[in-house]
Amino acid sequence: MRRSVSFSIAFALFLLPLFLGLVETTTQNPVIAPEGSFIEAAPAHFVRGPTVNLVTNNSALIFWRTDAPMNSTVDYGLEELNLNLTVSNSTVVGDHRIALAGLAMGSTYYYQATSNGTASDVYCFKTAPADGAEFKMIVFGDNRPSTDAAPVQPQEFSDLVDLVIAERPHIVIMTGDYVHVVTESHSYNLDVWERFTNITDRLGHYVPIYGVLGNHDTSAYTGTLRLEYFFDAFEMYDEPSPYFSFDYAGVHFTLLNSEEQYDNGRITGTQYDWLVDDLTNTSRSMKFVFAHQPLYPLQHITSALDRNMTEMNRLQQLFEDKNVTLFGAGHDHLFDRLTVNGVVHMIAGGGGAPLYHTPWGGAFYHYVKVDVSSGQVGFTAIDLSSVTREQYQLPYDGPIEIEARFLANNTLKLNGTLPQFYFSENPAEVLYSWDGGSNSTTLTGFPDEPIEHTLDVYARDSEDLWSHERFLFNTFNPNWPSSTTPPTSTTTNGPPAPPMDFTLVLGIVGVISAVVVIVLLVRFKRK
């Protein structure tokens, strides 16, 4: 009896934790130990993912990380409730990479990752469509925390990720600056990058993400690159090269590294030679190039890819020569789209980091939806309230766009300096007119008088249609262009004939006067 009571107490004590929920009940599968004997496998704890990566029109790579070495299985299929295909690997690993092959083009696949009997939720992704068929790309970035002391990812970034998930894109490109700083402390770096991947993996469940390296994502400035954290956050082609290219749905993607050690803010040397070969050797007619730093910054003027004007112009010329459709960047925490001689330059840097307010606007948190189909591209900048803030369509068939950008010598004193003008296509003819004066084919410096000056800029396209923009330059405001007071401009649509040259007017008046005099003289003689 006493023995029976003791046994009952012991049995109750054994069951108590189960009732209290103190013991985790998990389906466990036996795994084969290296020696060949069967052991009971520990339940899996998913540290990362699963995410879908390197998606083509017939393949994908599923990645996830467990907190201990375990086996790997991915069940997948075309129906959410019928994951009838399986790929397994009995080798126990912490980083699981399972390749799926033989997938159907332009299809939605459902998948579930399993390690040691513990399964993830079921997620889905889209395989690439046929070359030239329609697909949706999302571009965003510069989500980094505002300080290194409190490296919490901005709530705006998390909210944007939710909006991007709802877009169900085919592919995502991120434009850099994912963390505030990479330090000498391994534990700090692990912490800040985990905060980033905890958010991006939510998106990575559904769509492949490719990212360019930002200046905040490396400690190159202190002498050590420490790119291992960046590469750990993404599954990309040609790792550990920080620049690479790939084709997707007939579009050639090239991701560059603007943060070369000792050469940040430059695309030069070996990388530039590689870029020339890359853009030359591709047979794809549509080419998208990305880097963290823009060619035409609005905030980081002369401290982005424009820090060396010769190299900047060389890159622009290369993009024109190779028919690059889009150059996407971040670095400036804003949205901007500037078309220069047919090349669309887009800054998508409003991913959550503190916004930059410049005279050109665009200071709102956003992602950019890029709808691509054969020969056509639609760019839509969408803010945190899901409001469309900018829309632009290729092919563009409007009048030449004329945009003013930074002052060539970046001085705060405007007198004697020149603004920089860019045209959306190479104009057949350009005319400039200061303060309503005569037209000139060359732009001279600001007038000396310290007042507000107008500058009319006229551009004629290949079909003899004139575009006209009037810019106001406040030469006594020493803070422009860093001031938030914008230089105002107006656009004249319709037939923007250039103003008549004063000498031309004099000539016409002279000719008419001469004709009148001759007619009067003839009449007088006849009388």
Ligand SMILES: [Fe+2]
């Ligand atoms: Fe940056």
